[in-house]
Amino acid sequence: MLSQKYKDMISAPSVIRALAGYAQERGKEIGYENVFDYSLGNPSVPVPEEFNEAIRELTKTLSSSALHGYSPNPGNPDARTQIAESLKKRFGIPYEQKHIFMTSAAASAIAHAVRCVTSPGDEVITFAPYFPEYVPYINQSGAVLKVVPADTESFQINFDAFESMMNPNVQAVLINTPNNPSGVAYSSATLKRLAEFLNAKQKEYGHEIFLISDEPYREIVFQGADAPYVSTFYDNTLSCYSYSKSLSIPGERIGYVAVNPAAKDADLIVPMCVQISRGIGHNCPSSIIQMAAARCAYLTSDLSVYETNMNLLYNKLTELGFTVVKPGGTFYIFPKALEESSEAFCEKAKKYDLILVPGDSFHAKGFFRMAYCIDTEKVERSLPVLEKFVKEEYGR
Ligand SMILES: Cc1ncc(COP(=O)(O)O)c(C=O)c1O
Numbered sequence: 106m107l108s109q110k111y112k113d114m115i116s117a118p119s120v121i122r123a124l125a126g127y128a129q130e131r132g133k134e135i136g137y138e139n140v141f142d143y144s145l146g147n148p149s150v151p152v153p154e155e156f157n158e159a160i161r162e163l164t165k166t167l168s169s170s171a172l173h174g175y176s177p178n179p180g181n182p183d184a185r186t187q188i189a190e191s192l193k194k195r196f197g198i199p200y201e202q203k204h205i206f207m208t209s210a211a212a213s214a215i216a217h218a219v220r221c222v223t224s225p226g227d228e229v230i231t232f233a234p235y236f237p238e239y240v241p242y243i244n245q246s247g248a249v250l251k252v253v254p255a256d257t258e259s260f261q262i263n264f265d266a267f268e269s270m271m272n273p274n275v276q277a278v279l280i281n282t283p284n285n286p287s288g289v290a291y292s293s294a295t296l297k298r299l300a301e302f303l304n305a306k307q308k309e310y311g312h313e314i315f316l317i318s319d320e321p322y323r324e325i326v327f328q329g330a331d332a333p334y335v336s337t338f339y340d341n342t343l344s345c346y347s348y349s350k351s352l353s354i355p356g357e358r359i360g361y362v363a364v365n366p367a368a369k370d371a372d373l374i375v376p377m378c379v380q381i382s383r384g385i386g387h388n389c390p391s392s393i394i395q396m397a398a399a400r401c402a403y404l405t406s407d408l409s410v411y412e413t414n415m416n417l418l419y420n421k422l423t424e425l426g427f428t429v430v431k432p433g434g435t436f437y438i439f440p441k442a443l444e445e446s447s448e449a450f451c452e453k454a455k456k457y458d459l460i461l462v463p464g465d466s467f468h469a470k471g472f473f474r475m476a477y478c479i480d481t482e483k484v485e486r487s488l489p490v491l492e493k494f495v496k497e498e499y500g501r
Pocket residue numbers: 146209210211212213236281284285319321346347348349355360
């Protein structure tokens with residue numbers, strides 16, 4: 106018999122994917138260059154040449170089995186060592202090879218981390234607005250996702266709501282900074298308060314509360330932003346990293362879990378991830394991509410285009426009277442819509458070939474997301490269109 110659970114999920118497909126599909130179809134009619142497609146978070150800047158060069162060099166120097174064979178279950182040992190060393194150097198935390206578990210990007214890192222620190226029925230708390238894939242990531246593990254409503258003034262953590270939702274069933278808290286969709290980075294003050302609160306609750310409940318820190322945008326931070334490394338604030342942190350956005354290689358599916366060495370039972374977590382892999386059929390990312398990514402542990406693509414695009418959009422949006430928090434990183438911006446229903450707002454924008462994503466998808470009604478990982482030239486051409494849309498539809 107087919108599983109009812111997955112059959113039911115078919116009828117609730119991703120709104121973002123549906124909008125991206127619409128943009129492609131519209132592109133066939135009017136030329137994709139005329140569709141201002143702000144739907145998908147697919148990086149647009151090229152991979153750094155060093156990544157391609159690393160692959161070329163590896164293929165010239167290593168044996169076929171080293172390149173294309175299975176890697177050990179936790180990942181390629183050299184890659185894990187290089188990553189541990191780079192994190193230690195950058196953030197001053199004494200990571201070693203044994204604290205790094207190679208994954209198929211952040212999605213897989215979160216899938217492992219959540220299974221490691223929860224049992225079915227346990228609660229995992231996250232904060233709105235959040236990446237909608239957290240629902241399947243968490244719920245398919247058997248844990249239950251609970252969402253703290255957004256602090257819509259700042260998109261930092263709404264601590265009053267968080268404190269009222271906290272209870273002994275909460276085994277993990279999942280955060281994402283800099284954040285998709287708001288673009289906001291949690292400040293040092295926010296992370297300090299979060300750590301103090303969790304430490305107090307661990308004591309009160311008599312069990313650990315792990316912090317799962319989803320960090321695909323860790324390297325995409327704008328000038329002046331306070332975007333510290335989460336694990337330096339709280340010992341029981343599992344950092345879930347991805348090279349998808351920093352190296353522009355989402356199709357290569359590569360990332361890792363980095364276990365803070367001071368976490369409770371830190372040495373058990375990577376071996377536990379290995380056991381989790383056996384059950385979820387993950388079984389190691391591609392060997393050659395692990396090695397190539399680790400060689401680029403200190404590198405990123407040229408990410409400056411995202412800050413250029415953000416400034417163009419932020420300035421135009423504020424000029425047009427939108428309420429919007431200035432992003433500290435990522436390639437997203439999350440303004441308030443000009444009517445109560447952001448779905449209606451985004452539907453009207455489609456008439457102008459502006460493809461915007463309603464905030465409802467991110468558990469924040471009344472807002473909309475623009476993913477500006479597109480060419481700056483297209484962002485520039487979209488500004489008068491945005492102005493026309495706002496003027497004609499809302500008289501501004
Ligand atoms: C906040 C967040 N987490 C996780 C992911 C998953 O990315 P990946 O599995 O490619 O690293 C994404 C992708 O857009 C994201 O925005």
